[in-house]
Amino acid sequence: xxxxxxxGRPRLATLSVVPIVTTLGSLTRCxxxxxxVREDRDFTPWLAExxxxxxxxxxxxxxxxxxxxxxxxxxxxxxxxxxNKDRLVVIENQLEPTDHNHxxxxxxxxxxxxxxxxxxxxxxxxxxxxxxxDWLNRGHGAETDFFGVIVEVLKxxxxxxAVTFRPVAxxxxxxxxxxxxxxxxEISGKRLAYQQFFQRLIDELREKHRFTNARVGQPQNxxxxxxxxxxxxxxxxxxxxxxxxxxxxxxxxxEELNTQALExxxxxxxxxxxxxxxxxxxxxxxxxxxxxxxxxxDQASIEDSDEDKERYLRWAVDRLLRFKRVFGPRLPRxxx
Numbered sequence: 001x002x003x004x005x006x007x008g009r010p011r012l013a014t015l016s017v018v019p020i021v022t023t024l025g026s027l028t029r030c031x032x033x034x035x036x037v038r039e040d041r042d043f044t045p046w047l048a049e050x051x052x053x054x055x056x057x058x059x060x061x062x063x064x065x066x067x068x069x070x071x072x073x074x075x076x077x078x079x080x081x082x083x084n085k086d087r088l089v090v091i092e093n094q095l096e097p098t099d100h101n102h103x104x105x106x107x108x109x110x111x112x113x114x115x116x117x118x119x120x121x122x123x124x125x126x127x128x129x130x131x132x133x134d135w136l137n138r139g140h141g142a143e144t145d146f147f148g149v150i151v152e153v154l155k156x157x158x159x160x161x162a163v164t165f166r167p168v169a170x171x172x173x174x175x176x177x178x179x180x181x182x183x184x185x186e187i188s189g190k191r192l193a194y195q196q197f198f199q200r201l202i203d204e205l206r207e208k209h210r211f212t213n214a215r216v217g218q219p220q221n222x223x224x225x226x227x228x229x230x231x232x233x234x235x236x237x238x239x240x241x242x243x244x245x246x247x248x249x250x251x252x253x254x255e256e257l258n259t260q261a262l263e264x265x266x267x268x269x270x271x272x273x274x275x276x277x278x279x280x281x282x283x284x285x286x287x288x289x290x291x292x293x294x295x296x297x298d299q300a301s302i303e304d305s306d307e308d309k310e311r312y313l314r315w316a317v318d319r320l321l322r323f324k325r326v327f328g329p330r331l332p333r334x335x336x
Contacts, residue, residue, distance in 0.1 A: 025156040032095050032123050032153050037162060039095045044077050047093055047121065050163075051080060052213060052226065054091075054121070057165045058147060059215035061226045062089060063233065065253075071112035074105055079113065083224040086215050093151075097124035103132055110144050116123075117145040117284025125150060125168050133169035145171045191219035193302045194238070197309060198223045201236065204317060211320065221302070224249065225320070229331040232261075234323050236316045244300035244312055246319035247292045248327055252335065255289035260289045263333045265327070275326045293327075295319055305323055 011325045036042035044067060047054065051062040056316035061083040069079040078091040092102055102120065110118050120133070125148050133146045148169030155161045199217030205225075208214050212225050222237040237245045250258050265272070266282050273280055276295075284291045300312050 001213045010331075025159075028155050030153040030155055030161050032151060035153055035163075036095060039093065040068075043095055044093060047091070048078050051078075051091075052228065053163070054119070054149065054165050055226075056213040058104050058119070058170075059150070059213065060084065060089070060117075061212060061224065063226050064230050071109050074108060074112075076109050076113070082117060082225055084216070084218060085116060086224070088113055089119060090115045091119045091121060093120075094122040096122070097146075098122050098126050098129040103129055106146075107136075115144055118148065119147045120169075121149045121151050121165070123151060130169045133170075137169070137171045147171075163229060189223075190302055194221055195219040197302060197313065198215060198236070200313060204313075205320065209317075209321060211324065216306055221292045227324075227328065227331055229335050231330050231335065234320055236320065238300070238302050242294055242299055242301045244297040244316065245294050246316055246323065247294035248323055250288060251290035258289055258291050259284065262293070264334055265293065265330065268330075276322055 030284050032043070036046060048064045048067050051064055054060075055062040063081045063083055065079045065081055065088075066076075067078055069076040076090050080089040080091055081087070082089050090106070090113060092106050092109070094102060098120070102122075106118050106120055109115065120129075130148055133148045136144075136146045146169065147167060150166045150168055152164050152166060153161045154164060195217045197217070201223065202212055202214045202217060206214065214223075214225070217223070221239075222235055224233045224235040225239075227233055231250065233251075235245075235247050235248045235249050237247065239245050250261050252261060254259055262282060263285065269280070269282065278295060281294045281296065282291075283294060297312060297315050300308070302309070304312075
């Protein structure tokens with residue numbers, strides 16, 4: 001209803017309302033075998049190249065190390081590394097519902113490589129196998145986390161299919177750790193200060209810049225981020241001599257290959273420095289197989305004032321984004 005003015009006097013008038021018609025598409029689930037015909041030849045390689053999407057639902061920064069990695073007479077589908085905690089992760093994947101054989105293999109692999117986390121990815125979890133993962137996660141003193149994740153292929157009308165991952169089994173306190181910040185009752189001193197600094201860092205990088213999938217800061221003086229290329233990572237480190245460092249860390253697994261990658265990038269040092277807009281250090285690390293390219297903020301300690309740490313945070317975010325912008329497009333060619 002509305003008011004219609006006639007000869008200066010208001011009268012009620014009926015206003016017609018045109019309904020808004022919204023056409024919604026139909027969401028359907030597809031058989032994963034319509035996308036990946038074979039598990040070993042199709043699904044495993046695809047998953048190895050999309051670990052960032054799997055890591056996103058678990059709050060990990062996953063980096064593939066090897067496909068079909070041998071453990072005795074068995075083969076791990078994907079051996080990866082959790083960059084946030086510097087631990088090995090075993091990923092077992094299926095295009096069929098879970099079965100006892102894969103559960104046994106998962107436990108065998110956990111012992112065989114001393115993995116910090118096990119991720120079982122499948123199209124369907126039988127309830128008894130989900131309960132088995134919950135039981136393993138309740139193990140007293142157990143240091144391995146077990147995750148069960150369902151992979152789904154979805155499509156709206158005739159659009160191209162899309163893949164989604166849905167966790168159905170996680171460690172008992174995983175969601176609490178992913179959402180609750182550290183309390184002084186659990187961690188104190190410098191370790192707490194490191195955790196709080198890196199929590200703020202990863203939150204800003206994730207929410208404002210989509211730089212990382214990480215969610216939980218660690219009580220340590222460094223934090224690493226995936227570049228999307230195996231063996232190469234970005235990192236922030238409160239190093240010796242009160243120097244804060246942001247770096248591209250190179251550890252492909254072989255000292256000679258690491259040096260070759262460093263030299264290949266160093267061949268363009270002038271151009272890279274010009275785009276990076278400040279000096280870079282090209283460092284072969286004595287006594288280590290790895291090497292790095294780094295920039296430094298001198299006189300920076302985690303024990304400095306809150307005002308100083310805010311300045312260090314702004315500096316670290318800016319340099320990480322520079323590394324990704326300047327070096328990121330070149331990295332696939334380095335490994336390739």
